[in-house]
Amino acid sequence: MIQKVLIANRGEIAVRIIQTCRILGIRTVVAYSKCDKDTMAVFLADEAICIGDSSPSDSYLNIPAILEAAKNTGCDSLHPGYGFLSENDEFAKRAHESGIIFIGPSSNILEKTANKFRMKETARKLGIPVIPSADEDKCPLMIKSSYGGGGKGIKIVKNRGDFDYCLKSAKLSLNTGFSGDNFFLEQIIDLYKHIDIQFVADKFGKISILPARDCSVQSHYQKVIEETPVSNIPKELLEKMEQDAVKLIKEVGFDNVGTIEFLVDKQMNYYFLEINSRLQVEHTVTEEATGIDLVEQQIRIASGQKNRLPMKVSAKKCAIECRLSAKDNGELNIFSLPTGKDVRIDTYIYQGYRIKPYYDPLIAKIIVSDKERRRAISKMKLALDEIIILGAHTNVDELYETISREDYIVGSYSYFGENE
Amino acid sequence: MPIDKLKKILADFDSSEATEFEYEDADFRVSIKKNGPKTDQEKTDYSDKHILSPLVGTYYDVSPTIQINERVKEGQSLCIIESMKIMNKICAPADLIIRKTYFENGESVEFGSKLFEVDYI
Numbered sequence: 001m002i003q004k005v006l007i008a009n010r011g012e013i014a015v016r017i018i019q020t021c022r023i024l025g026i027r028t029v030v031a032y033s034k035c036d037k038d039t040m041a042v043f044l045a046d047e048a049i050c051i052g053d054s055s056p057s058d059s060y061l062n063i064p065a066i067l068e069a070a071k072n073t074g075c076d077s078l079h080p081g082y083g084f085l086s087e088n089d090e091f092a093k094r095a096h097e098s099g100i101i102f103i104g105p106s107s108n109i110l111e112k113t114a115n116k117f118r119m120k121e122t123a124r125k126l127g128i129p130v131i132p133s134a135d136e137d138k139c140p141l142m143i144k145s146s147y148g149g150g151g152k153g154i155k156i157v158k159n160r161g162d163f164d165y166c167l168k169s170a171k172l173s174l175n176t177g178f179s180g181d182n183f184f185l186e187q188i189i190d191l192y193k194h195i196d197i198q199f200v201a202d203k204f205g206k207i208s209i210l211p212a213r214d215c216s217v218q219s220h221y222q223k224v225i226e227e228t229p230v231s232n233i234p235k236e237l238l239e240k241m242e243q244d245a246v247k248l249i250k251e252v253g254f255d256n257v258g259t260i261e262f263l264v265d266k267q268m269n270y271y272f273l274e275i276n277s278r279l280q281v282e283h284t285v286t287e288e289a290t291g292i293d294l295v296e297q298q299i300r301i302a303s304g305q306k307n308r309l310p311m312k313v314s315a316k317k318c319a320i321e322c323r324l325s326a327k328d329n330g331e332l333n334i335f336s337l338p339t340g341k342d343v344r345i346d347t348y349i350y351q352g353y354r355i356k357p358y359y360d361p362l363i364a365k366i367i368v369s370d371k372e373r374r375r376a377i378s379k380m381k382l383a384l385d386e387i388i389i390l391g392a393h394t395n396v397d398e399l400y401e402t403i404s405r406e407d408y409i410v411g412s413y414s415y416f417g418e419n420e
Numbered sequence: 421m422p423i424d425k426l427k428k429i430l431a432d433f434d435s436s437e438a439t440e441f442e443y444e445d446a447d448f449r450v451s452i453k454k455n456g457p458k459t460d461q462e463k464t465d466y467s468d469k470h471i472l473s474p475l476v477g478t479y480y481d482v483s484p485t486i487q488i489n490e491r492v493k494e495g496q497s498l499c500i501i502e503s504m505k506i507m508n509k510i511c512a513p514a515d516l517i518i519r520k521t522y523f524e525n526g527e528s529v530e531f532g533s534k535l536f537e538v539d540y541i
Contacts, residue, residue, distance in 0.1 A: 034532055050530040051476045064504040069476050072528045
């Protein structure tokens with residue numbers, strides 16, 4: 001079993017990883033950037049080591065500095081969190097070469113799953129439905145990038161005349177640093193739901209499927225509200241997606257915790273979208289609904305232990321997450337988050353903290369759960385109502401408005417940002 | 421845009437006081453920004469009398485070891501920080517006198533750790 005973990009991330013996810021490590025008796029080291037010295041993870045970890053300047057390329061994306069910090073502090077493993085280097089096969093490979101266990105899938109698997117176009121081809125060959133390709137003379141269509149993430153590199157082209165401009169702006173939005181990136185074109189589907197199939201797979205080929213998540217409230221292709229189990233998709237359709245997920249996991253040989261994302265259109269057709277080879281922001285709703293600690297699963301599997309979960313895990317409760325984000329960088333003079341029964345808060349912020357301009361604006365994840373979905377929604381409204389933040393603008397009002405909508409309450413609401 | 425022209429723009433921008441530059445024509449757009457904090461850091465801040473470690477790694481003395489009250493010329497090696505098996509020489513940014521040392525051979529240093537207290541001459 002792993003003894004000491006370097007956490008190569010920041011924010012709430014660094015805190016989240018420390019929490020599980022402490023429960024398991026694993027020592028933690030946080031690798032932080034210059035401006036993150038005052039974040040919660042630095043206070044909570046057993047040790048903290050500054051690895052570089054505030055800009056991500058100098059610190060959280062700086063592979064040599066992170067690996068040096070891991071060796072320097074005697075860590076036997078590292079957890080990449082989400083974002084930054086979490087799905088970077090080069091990082092996983094170099095960690096392995098330095099004798100450090102990468103808590104995530106093996107580098108050869110990351111290399112396969114990182115390329116969205118290639119994964120789509122793999123899925124198609126297995127008979128899994130994928131979004132039909134388009135050619136530039138048949139607009140509207142969607143431009144996608146093989147290595148885009150968080151909505152970057154995606155553009156909708158409405159008219160043929162806009163195509164060149166849209167392709168250029170898709171390229172400009174990328175900046176991923178992946179050389180040899182390429183774009184592919186897809187038809188526009190009549191999108192209804194974005195469904196995540198969460199799974200746990202070990203190095204011995206045992207796969208467990210956890211309850212699916214509905215992530216259909218988004219903004220600029222970034223998820224905002226997520227829930228599990230999925231309430232408004234026929235059971236048979238979900239089962240088909242789960243079966244296809246298992247096919248893909250086996251084909252890739254995936255050996256840790258991951259997610260397969262599907263899109264469902266209004267005619268109830270589903271399409272494979274991509275594999276996320278890391279812990280996801282919304283893993284929390286799965287944890288609340290099932291009682292399983294997904295970070296613990298990642299650590300156990302990376303340590304070479306067997307997956308001891310049943311092949312199909314069912315949800316005991318309904319869980320909903322709202323992502324609370326800052327709209328500007330201010331000092332949080334007053335910062336009070338909800339408490340109480342069945343309310344979980346994942347955050348790294350405290351009163352007096354100044355939000356950093358360099359990173360993602362997520363401040364806290366508010367998660368509630370209940371046996372009944374409608375009661376969970378009521379609990380979420382109450383929780384959002386209890387948030388008091390002075391010093392920065394947040395999206396709390398938009399979150400409240402969304403979960404109060406009639407169509408959200410009956411489970412049919414979805415929103416994917418501007419054009420989709 | 422021909423690559424030579426772009427190189428020229430980059431060089432001119434680099435040596436100028438400007439921190440942002442944008443240019444657009446029919447088929448080309450370029451936007452360059454200087455990273456504020458980084459350029460500040462690269463310049464020697466003579467009011468801070470400390471030499472800071474530019475990276476995370478292991479501290480090694482140079483030979484002969486730098487002594488307290490020793491006069492050091494600009495560009496002279498002060499110590500080595502080993503990071504991922506690469507030896508990075510830390511040199512004096514200007515003529516100076518070493519007033520204090522903070523690390524011993526083989527100790528771990530973080531990014532931003534104080535390596536030496538100095539007086540600039």
